[in-house]
Amino acid sequence: MDSAIYTPKFRCFDPSNTNTISTSKTHFSSYTSNSVVRSPIASSMDPPIDYKPKISNGDAGYFLEDVPHLTDYIPDLPTYSNPLQDNPAYSVVKQYFVNTDDTVAQKIVVHSNSPRGRHFRRAGPRQRVYFESDEVHACIVTCGGLCPGLNTVIREIVCGLYHMYGVNKVLGIEGGYRGFYARNTVPLTPKVVNDIHKRGGTILGTSRGGHDTSKIVDSIQDRGINQVYIIGGDGTQKGASVIYEEIKRRGLKVAVAGVPKTIDNDIPVIDRSFGFDTAVEEAQRAINAAHVEAESFENGIGIVKLMGRYSGFIAMYATLASRDVDCCLIPESPFYLEGPGGLYEFIERRLKESGHMVIVVAEGAGQELLAESMRSMDQQDASGNKLLQDIGHWISQKIREHFTRGKKMAITLKYIDPTYMIRAIPSNASDNVYCTLLAQSAVHGAMAGYTGFTVGPVNGRHAYIPFQCVIETQNKVVITDRMWARLLSSTNQPSFLCSKEVQEAKREEVPATSLLDGQNGSSQGGKDGISVRSPDP
Numbered sequence: 001m002d003s004a005i006y007t008p009k010f011r012c013f014d015p016s017n018t019n020t021i022s023t024s025k026t027h028f029s030s031y032t033s034n035s036v037v038r039s040p041i042a043s044s045m046d047p048p049i050d051y052k053p054k055i056s057n058g059d060a061g062y063f064l065e066d067v068p069h070l071t072d073y074i075p076d077l078p079t080y081s082n083p084l085q086d087n088p089a090y091s092v093v094k095q096y097f098v099n100t101d102d103t104v105a106q107k108i109v110v111h112s113n114s115p116r117g118r119h120f121r122r123a124g125p126r127q128r129v130y131f132e133s134d135e136v137h138a139c140i141v142t143c144g145g146l147c148p149g150l151n152t153v154i155r156e157i158v159c160g161l162y163h164m165y166g167v168n169k170v171l172g173i174e175g176g177y178r179g180f181y182a183r184n185t186v187p188l189t190p191k192v193v194n195d196i197h198k199r200g201g202t203i204l205g206t207s208r209g210g211h212d213t214s215k216i217v218d219s220i221q222d223r224g225i226n227q228v229y230i231i232g233g234d235g236t237q238k239g240a241s242v243i244y245e246e247i248k249r250r251g252l253k254v255a256v257a258g259v260p261k262t263i264d265n266d267i268p269v270i271d272r273s274f275g276f277d278t279a280v281e282e283a284q285r286a287i288n289a290a291h292v293e294a295e296s297f298e299n300g301i302g303i304v305k306l307m308g309r310y311s312g313f314i315a316m317y318a319t320l321a322s323r324d325v326d327c328c329l330i331p332e333s334p335f336y337l338e339g340p341g342g343l344y345e346f347i348e349r350r351l352k353e354s355g356h357m358v359i360v361v362a363e364g365a366g367q368e369l370l371a372e373s374m375r376s377m378d379q380q381d382a383s384g385n386k387l388l389q390d391i392g393h394w395i396s397q398k399i400r401e402h403f404t405r406g407k408k409m410a411i412t413l414k415y416i417d418p419t420y421m422i423r424a425i426p427s428n429a430s431d432n433v434y435c436t437l438l439a440q441s442a443v444h445g446a447m448a449g450y451t452g453f454t455v456g457p458v459n460g461r462h463a464y465i466p467f468q469c470v471i472e473t474q475n476k477v478v479i480t481d482r483m484w485a486r487l488l489s490s491t492n493q494p495s496f497l498c499s500k501e502v503q504e505a506k507r508e509e510v511p512a513t514s515l516l517d518g519q520n521g522s523s524q525g526g527k528d529g530i531s532v533r534s535p536d537p
């Protein structure tokens, strides 16, 4: 791939709006310089991306981190009036089109003197579009692990394109990224996708690995595709960003739109990811079963392993929702087994108090303990994600051994692993509605000529977010935030921080302003992780 760096012109494509978009390449202070990002996967095949944020500054520390537009590299593209204005269903809406100046604030908790901070372009339909209906040739691909709601997003992209914009050429790419060059395509129509939201999985199939930028863009070019909808997690969005770069380098009129998918809720900036709600709900069934089993036996212990590679949101929310969980272990909060304040001591105490207990463990929790006691395998999946050791089996074994050693206490332990059950199901009602909004926002964005963006809600308002903002960090549970404190107080489990660490944490009191700036060890520092779902009282 040619590593020539394209210098965006930051053209304002709304002629009536010349004041708001800066024409200079402003580098905001939060970016030390152009961030050069080289991922382990991309390294073998792609040069690093030289990311130049597209920034426009406003008053009082306001800045817009904008998404690219086709006119950034193809000047003088013709525009057309949005066909939605003749759509009877939408004609009743008072102000249907989004104002081109509308932006969404990343931070909504502010002080009277704090800068207004980063904003993103508001998602939604625009008065003028950059594609004629019969010109559009769209494709949809799903990549990475499964997640409830994938089919709903596919359905709503197809229906949105057909019904809102009169598009009738939509292709499904089968089997993830490699499907672009190694598989046939399937035509998608509203009839084909009519019932798919009731099914789990993805009708298109998915895969890990197989991202070959040149071959993918060749396929896009050869097939005459001009809108690419890419549904997937952090890895997928990294892949989408290099596809966008290559499309721009070739000067193609092709809009690339990402829809973030992750059951782990590890994508930053957005409020939460689709399917998360469904997964937390489904996890309740496993926790209930673990509780019933544990309650029915003397010194019964139920252990449930839930997904969450590096982010323990599912475990945290499933625990908070259930009230039957006595201990929740997540990757972000290291724990230890032996000695005062350790897990064994807590289990013994809880069994003596209540006669039973339930432990929820996220799959990425305690990996450092496993690495100490087992030979580290250091294996990766096809996408380069580290394969984790099975914490569920390991911890069950350890607890059994501990309590049987020296006939300390007779326990009955039941281990439940519903890992794939919580992600292979159809999305629930609320996720279905959410998926519809995501899909429609993506369609509106691509039709309006935006490209190189991910769509998602930021503080409840859908926005177009540059790929870089969602791939440079991971969303994690912040254990110094209130949500984790709520969990600790509801389970009454130890924090597993030794007194020295507690003292240090107290000494290093985090100033409120840095919390607001999201510097608290997480991209969403100072938030409750999922603000839409859990407004802080």
Ligand SMILES: Nc1ncnc2c1ncn2[C@@H]1O[C@H](COP(=O)(O)OP(=O)(O)O)[C@@H](O)[C@H]1O
Residues within 6 Å of the ligand: 039, 040, 041, 042, 143, 144, 145, 176, 177, 178, 207, 208, 209, 210, 211, 232, 233, 234, 235, 236, 237, 238, 239, 240, 242, 261, 262, 382, 383, 385
């Ligand atoms: N850094 C990267 N650059 C290009 N493609 C990537 C990168 N990381 C992952 N991918 C591709 O994205 C797809 C999905 O990635 P994966 O990590 O498996 O799932 P997810 O997108 O759900 O995180 C795979 O086809 C993988 O090859």
Ligand SMILES: O=P(O)(O)OC[C@H]1O[C@](O)(COP(=O)(O)O)[C@@H](O)[C@@H]1O
Residues within 6 Å of the ligand: 144, 145, 146, 233, 234, 235, 261, 262, 263, 264, 307, 308, 309, 363, 381, 423
């Ligand atoms: O067995 P698989 O399909 O590789 O999936 C396991 C992984 O997929 C996940 O559910 C989600 O991962 P992605 O979002 O990266 O696809 C993780 O929680 C889990 O570790």
Ligand SMILES: [Mg+2]
Residues within 6 Å of the ligand: 144, 233, 234, 235
């Ligand atoms: Mg991932």
